[in-house]
Structures are given as C-alpha cells and as structure tokens.
Amino acid sequence: MEQNRFAAAFKQNAIWLVFIIEIAIFAYFNPKFLSLPNIINISRQVSYYGIASIGMTFVILIAGIDLSIASIVVLVNVVCAYLMMNLGWNMWLAILVSIIMATLIGVLNGFMVSTIGIPAIIATFASQTIFRGLAYILSGGLPIPDVLRYAPEVGLNGNPTLSFFARWTLNHWSIFPKTGIGLIPVCAIIMVICFAIGSFILNKSYFGRYFYAIGGNEEASELSGIRVSKMKYLIYALSGFFAGLAGIIVLSRTGSAQASSLVGFEFEVITCVVLGGVSVAGGIGHMSGVIAGVLIIGSLKSGMVMMNVSEYTQMVVQGLVLAIAVGFDCFSKKRNAG
Amino acid sequence: MYEIDARFNDYFSELDPARRLEILNAMQDDEDSQYLHRLYSERYRDNKDVWLWRAICLEMLYGQWRLFKSSRNKEVRGILKELHADNDSHHEFIYREYRNVARRYLSTCKSSGYASSLMGLKQASDDEKVIKACLDIWQMSEGIARQENLRDNMQIWIKALYDELINYDPLCKLEYSRLSSK
Numbered sequence: 001m002e003q004n005r006f007a008a009a010f011k012q013n014a015i016w017l018v019f020i021i022e023i024a025i026f027a028y029f030n031p032k033f034l035s036l037p038n039i040i041n042i043s044r045q046v047s048y049y050g051i052a053s054i055g056m057t058f059v060i061l062i063a064g065i066d067l068s069i070a071s072i073v074v075l076v077n078v079v080c081a082y083l084m085m086n087l088g089w090n091m092w093l094a095i096l097v098s099i100i101m102a103t104l105i106g107v108l109n110g111f112m113v114s115t116i117g118i119p120a121i122i123a124t125f126a127s128q129t130i131f132r133g134l135a136y137i138l139s140g141g142l143p144i145p146d147v148l149r150y151a152p153e154v155g156l157n158g159n160p161t162l163s164f165f166a167r168w169t170l171n172h173w174s175i176f177p178k179t180g181i182g183l184i185p186v187c188a189i190i191m192v193i194c195f196a197i198g199s200f201i202l203n204k205s206y207f208g209r210y211f212y213a214i215g216g217n218e219e220a221s222e223l224s225g226i227r228v229s230k231m232k233y234l235i236y237a238l239s240g241f242f243a244g245l246a247g248i249i250v251l252s253r254t255g256s257a258q259a260s261s262l263v264g265f266e267f268e269v270i271t272c273v274v275l276g277g278v279s280v281a282g283g284i285g286h287m288s289g290v291i292a293g294v295l296i297i298g299s300l301k302s303g304m305v306m307m308n309v310s311e312y313t314q315m316v317v318q319g320l321v322l323a324i325a326v327g328f329d330c331f332s333k334k335r336n337a338g
Numbered sequence: 339m340y341e342i343d344a345r346f347n348d349y350f351s352e353l354d355p356a357r358r359l360e361i362l363n364a365m366q367d368d369e370d371s372q373y374l375h376r377l378y379s380e381r382y383r384d385n386k387d388v389w390l391w392r393a394i395c396l397e398m399l400y401g402q403w404r405l406f407k408s409s410r411n412k413e414v415r416g417i418l419k420e421l422h423a424d425n426d427s428h429h430e431f432i433y434r435e436y437r438n439v440a441r442r443y444l445s446t447c448k449s450s451g452y453a454s455s456l457m458g459l460k461q462a463s464d465d466e467k468v469i470k471a472c473l474d475i476w477q478m479s480e481g482i483a484r485q486e487n488l489r490d491n492m493q494i495w496i497k498a499l500y501d502e503l504i505n506y507d508p509l510c511k512l513e514y515s516r517l518s519s520k
Contacts, residue, residue, distance in 0.1 A: 012403040065457040121459065213394050217474065219446035224394055225386025281455040286403075330455065 015277055015292040022296055026303035033306055036183065043188035044253060046298030048073070050191040050291070052246040052265075053272045054198040055106075055239030057290050060273055061202075062214045062235055063282025064120040068109060068127035069243040070265035071135065072102045074258075076247025078135045081144040081257035099244040105131060106240020110233035128266070135259035143258040187249045194242065199287040211235065215282030264315075271322040272297045279329050297321070342430045349374065350434040353442050355382045373428055377435055380422075389439045392417045397478035400485060414486050423491055436498030440475065444506050447471035465509065472513040475503045480518055 026033040052069050059066045076098045083094035105127060112123035202208035210231050213221040222228045251257055276293030278285030300321070304314050342350075349361045362378060365371040381389045396417060404410050418424065422432050446452065453462035453470035462470065479499040483492040504511045 060457065063451075063454065063458050119458065121457065209395065209398065212398050213391075216394070216397065217443075217446055218451055219449045220390065220394060220443050223387060223442060223446060224391035225384070225388075226391075280457050281453075282457075326456075 012277075012286070013288070015275070015289050015296070019292050019296050019299070022299055022303070026299065026306070030303070030306045033303060038302065038306070040183060040185060042295075042298050042302045043191075044185050045302065046294050047185070047187040047191040048246040048249040048253070049269060049272055049298060050294040051194045051249060052243050052269045053276075053290055053294055054194055054287075055242035056266075056269050056273045057198065057276075057278055057285065057287065058201075058211055058235045059120075059239050060270070060278045060280065061211045061282060061285055062232065063218075063280075064113065064232070064235070065124060065270070066106075066109065066236065066239045066243075067121065067124040067266050068105065068131060069239065069246075069269060070262045071128045071131035072105050072240055072243040073247040073250055073265060074262055075105075075131045075135045075138075076102050076244045077251045077257035077261070078139045078144065078259055080248060080251055082138055085144055095248050098248065099241060102244025102247065103237050103241040106237040106243075107233060109240065110236035113236065114229045114232035132259065139257065139259045141259065143256050145256045187253065190245070190249065194245065195287060195291055198290075202287050207231075207234070212283055215279075215284070217283075267322060268297060268318065271318060271325060274325040274329060275321065280326055281329070342434060343370070346370075346374070346431075346434070350438055353438070353445060355387065370431075373431060377422070377431065380420075381435065381439075387439075387442070389421060389435070390442055392421055393439055393443060393478050396482050397474055400477035400482045411486050411488075414482060414488060415491075418488070418491055418495070421495065423495055429494060433494050433498050436495055437502045440499045440502035443474070444471055444502065447474070447506075468507045468509050469513055471506065472503065472510050473517065475499050476514055476517040480514075 023034070032038060052073065056066060056069065079101060080094045080098040083089040083097060084091060089097075109120075109124050109127055112118045112126070113120045116123075118126075202211065210221070210226050213224070213226060214228055214231055218228055250262070254261075272293040273285075273290055274280060274293070275296060276285070276289035276291070278290060297318070300317070301314065304317065309317070345365070349358060349365075352358045352361060359378065359382075362371065362374055365374075381387065396414065399410055399414060402410065421436075425432060447467055447470070448464075450461055451458060453467045454460060455462070479492065479496045483489045483496055489496070500514065503514060
C-alpha cells in the first residue's frame with residue numbers, strides 16, 4: 001500500500017521531474033541559464049502565462065475551452081492604455097474598469113456556451129474575433145506607445161485634474177515590472193498569489209469539487225443538484241478575470257498596447273495547462289501540475305532564445321509540445337479504458 | 339439476500355424524487371415506511387440528491403493525491419456515515435437505496451456529452467461510454483474501498499453498485515472484473 005502511495009505521488013508529480021531535467025539540459029548548454037538575472041526574467045515572462053492559465057485550467061476541467069483569452073488580454077491592454085493615455089483616467093480606475101470588462105466578456109462566453117448552447121470552441125472563437133476587432137477599432141490599428149514615458153503629455157488637454165492623474169500614473173504605473181519584494185518582481189508575486197487562490201478554489205472550496213464533477217459527468221452533476229449552468233457562467237467569468245489581470249501585467253511589462261500582439265497566446269496557455277496534466281476530456285488535473293507546465297514552457301522559451309534558436313523553430317517546438325501533451329493525455333485515457 | 343416486500347418495488351425502481359415521494363406518501367403508514375421517509379429526507383435535501391453527490395465525491399476521491407492520506411480517509415468515512423453505511427439495521431432498504439443511486443447515476447451515462455474527449459469535440463462511442471461508466475462505478479465503490487482499506491465498511495455499497503452495474507450492460511461484468519484484477 002505504501003508502495004502504491006509512492007507510485008501515485010510520483011505519477012501525480014512526475015511533471016516536476018520533466019521541469020528539472022529541462023533546466024539541467026539548458027544549464028548544461030548555457031551556464032548563464034541559471035543566472036539570477038535570467039531567473040528573474042523568466043519569472044516576469046511566465047507571470048502572465050501563469051495568471052491566464054489559472055482561468056484556462058478551470059475551463060478545461062469542465063471539458064470546455066476558451067479561445068478568447070488572447071483577445072481579452074489585448075483588449076484589456078488597449079482599453080487600459082486608452083483610458084489612461086487618451087482620457088487621463090486614474091491608473092487604478094483604468095485597471096479596475098479593464099478587469100471588470102474582461103470578466104464581463106467571460107460572462108458573455110458563459111452565456112453563449114451555457115444558455116444558448118453554442119459549443120465552447122465556436123463561442124469563444126467568435127469572441128476572439130469580435131474583441132480582437134474591437135481592440136483594432138479602439139486603437140485605430142496603431143500601437144498606443146510608451147505608456148510610461150508619454151503619460152504626462154498625452155491626454156492632458158490643459159486640464160489640471162487630468163494632469164494630476166497623468167502624473168500620478170507616471171509615478172505609479174511602473175510598480176508592476178520594475179519593483180519587487182527583494183529580488184522577486186511584483187508580477188511574479190501576483191502570479192503566486194493567483195495560483196494560491198486558484199489552488200484554494202480547486203482543493204478547498206465546494207466550487208472546485210463542482211468543477212471536477214461537471215468535467216467528469218455533467219448530467220449526473222446536474223441531477224445531484226449542482227447548478228451546472230450557473231457554474232459555467234462562473235468559470236468563464238473567472239477565465240475572463242484572470243485573462244484581464246494577465247493583460248494588465250502585459251501592459252505594465254511592455255509599456256505599450258498593440259492590437260496585433262499576442263497572436264497564438266491562447267494556444268501557449270492551453271499548452272501550459274495540458275502539459276500540467278489537466279485532461280482535455282475534463283474532470284482531471286490539479287493546480288500544482290499547471291504551475292509546472294507554466295514553468296516548463298517559460299523555461300523552454302527562455303532556453304531556446306539563449307541558444308539562439310530562431311523564432312520560427314520556437315513555434316515548431318511549442319506546437320510539438322502541445323501535440324505531445326494532448327497525445328499523451330489521449331493515450332493515457334485509451335490505456336485506462338483497456 | 340437483501341429481500342424486501344414487493345410493495346416497495348415501485349418506490350425503489352423510480353428515479354424521479356418527486357414521483358418517489360408520491361409513492362412513499364401513498365404507502366400504508368408503518369415502521370418501514372417511516373424509515374423510508376427518513377431515508378428520503380436525508381437523501382434529498384435542499385433540492386439536491388445528496389447521496390448521488392456523495393457517490394460522485396467518492397469517485398473524485400479515488401486516486402486523488404493528498405499530502406496527508408489520513409485527511410482523505412477521514413473524508414471517505416464521513417461520506418459513508420452520511421450514506422448510512424454503518425447502520426446496523428434495515429440493510430435491505432439501504433441496499434435498495436444504493437442501487438437506486440447507482441441506477442440514477444447510470445441513467446446519465448448514455449448522454450451525448452458523457453465520456454467525450456478533446457474538450458467535448460469528440461463524442462464517445464456506445465462501448466466507450468459503457469467502459470467509462472464501469473470505471474466510474476468501480477472507482478466510487480471497489481476502487482475507493484481498496485484504496486482506503488474500507489472494504490468491510492463498504493460491503494453493502496460495493497455489492498449494490500456492482501449488482502446495478504451488471505444489469506446495465508452485458509459488457510460491464512467483464513470490465514468490472516478487469517478493473518478489479520488490476
């Protein structure tokens with residue numbers, strides 16, 4: 001029995017072994033890979049993948065999918081930058097409004113999937129197109145440049161109130177990417193807090209149980225008294241919320257908003273989640289695996305850049321990782337079925 | 339084993355809670371029907387089928403890794419208590435009620451979304467659905483009992499679910515044996 005327990009623990013956490021092997025390989029080929037600046041850089045880089053992957057985990061757990069998260073991230077980028085730069089809004093107010101908007105987009109996805117009954121892949125693909133388009137319309141197809149540097153000059157229009165907010169924004173906006181507690185960047189801390197919240201929801205709350213149950217057998221969950229429809233609204237809203245938060249992190253990191261950015265981001269997030277052991281059939285997965293998945297993809301990207309692997313080759317590798325992760329999941333399911 | 343009076347057959351074969359209550363209310367008021375009323379009110383609370391939910395929880399607890407194994411064992415024991423598994427009397431009624439829970443669960447296993455894969459894109463074949471149903475039932479009975487060393491406490495539960503499963507599809511007996519021999 002103890003041996004079984006060890007085997008189960010090993011199986012559940014094997015993904016961490018993959019992560020360690022990956023780190024060892026990159027460190028062997030480039031000793032700078034394990035340097036402090038690179039580790040900090042990776043932690044910044046993975047922060048927005050990590051945050052977005054929490055919502056995606058919930059969605060995949062109920063055997064759904066959310067293809068709209070990249071568009072939500074981009075729209076949050078553009079709207080938040082627009083509110084601050086063009087309208088001179090207070091930074092926190094702009095962030096709040098942007099995240100509420102992202103959550104509402106999630107609710108809209110929930111409505112299409114749960115109430116109308118559109119398959120999740122189609123509903124969220126439609127959202128993806130709609131909100132990417134809106135981001136282009138709002139930004140006029142042009143980047144909203146350098147939020148940090150131009151904040152005082154753009155959107156002032158001689159208005160002292162706007163001027164105050166713009167200056168305040170300039171002084172405070174950089175807190176996410178530049179500062180941290182000790183050496184740990186704030187965006188990485190936000191990611192860790194989000195993962196803690198995600199883990200709590202999945203492991204300690206009734207909602208988490210409901211997510212697993214819906215993914216395992218939706219109809220039986222409904223019969224047992226779970227309001228599946230409401231749960232779907234909640235899950236897609238959470239996915240939108242976390243995507244919105246990721247959008248704020250991206251904006252603070254890049255300092256500019258561009259409607260054409262982050263193409264394929266949703267597939268990278270799906271790769272992180274599936275690689276972390278969340279089954280595409282729903283009902284199976286845990287947050288610690290997703291953390292490992294995020295770190296593996298983040299390290300892979302960083303390692304390939306350090307080894308001068310071309311961008312196109314990186315795309316090929318990431319596509320292969322996604323195919324292998326999904327293939328492994330399907331294979332395990334078939335093997336279990338005998 | 340677990341024989342009951344034929345007048346209860348309709349009650350135990352019915353899956354709809356409202357209809358079951360009607361049947362129960364129409365019965366002669368005696369000690370047995372009072373016990374069934376008690377079971378009914380414990381199973382269906384706050385518009386929920388609590389026992390079905392507990393069965394689903396047992397399935398989820400199977401194979402779930404936890405740092406402290408004792409916490410999972412404690413949770414399973416709590417569920418068994420709620421399911422009256424430790425009840426010294428009325429075994430025949432409890433057995434029938436368990437079979438009703440299993441039948442209600444199995445009634446959902448032919449839906450189009452059941453056992454689908456690839457985020458709901460690929461629907462399962464009929465055989466795949468049966469195999470998944472067997473796995474689910476095995477995990478919530480024999481599997482979790484083995485895992486937590488609670489076979490003695492779960493005898494009626496395991497038997498009831500097994501008996502219901504082998505009536506569900508001819509393939510189930512073989513599949514259940516395969517899972518048990520692992």
